[in-house]
Amino acid sequence: MRWDADAVLGVLVVLAGAGFVAAGVVWKGRSVRPFASSRARTVAQREYARDLQRAADQVIATARRCAGEGEPAIVTVDAVVRVTRDRYGYATVERRHAAAALRRRYVHGRCAADCVTDAFG
Known part of the structure; x- marks a missing residue:
C-alpha cells in the first residue's frame, strides 16, 4: 500500500x-x-453598570407610556432597583448606583421636558 498526496x-x-x-x-x-x-x-x-443603564431606560420608557396626555412621567429610583432585580437577577442593587444610572439616562434622554424623578435628591 502506497501513500499518495491525497491520503496524507x-x-x-x-x-x-x-x-x-x-x-x-x-x-x-x-x-x-x-x-x-x-x-x-x-x-x-x-x-x-450596563444592566443598570438598561433598567433605567426601560423604566423611563414605561413611565412615558403610562403617563397621561399632558402629565409628566414619574420615574423613581425604586423602580430602577426593582427592574434591575427582577429582570437581570441581581440579589442586591445599591440605591446610589441606581440613582446615578437614572441621572445619566435622564440627562441623556432629555427627560426634563416630560419626566419627574427623585434621582437628583
Whole structure:
C-alpha cells in the first residue's frame, strides 16, 4: 500500500480536526471566562453598570407610556432597583448606583421636558 498526496492530506485534516476537538474539550469555556479574578470583577462591574443603564431606560420608557396626555412621567429610583432585580437577577442593587444610572439616562434622554424623578435628591 502506497501513500499518495491525497491520503496524507486527508489524514492530516482528520488529525487536525481531532486536535481541535480535544482542545475544545480541555479548554471548554475559557474564552468567555477570564483567567484572572481581577478581570472577572471588572467584567462583572461593567455588566452591572450596563444592566443598570438598561433598567433605567426601560423604566423611563414605561413611565412615558403610562403617563397621561399632558402629565409628566414619574420615574423613581425604586423602580430602577426593582427592574434591575427582577429582570437581570441581581440579589442586591445599591440605591446610589441606581440613582446615578437614572441621572445619566435622564440627562441623556432629555427627560426634563416630560419626566419627574427623585434621582437628583
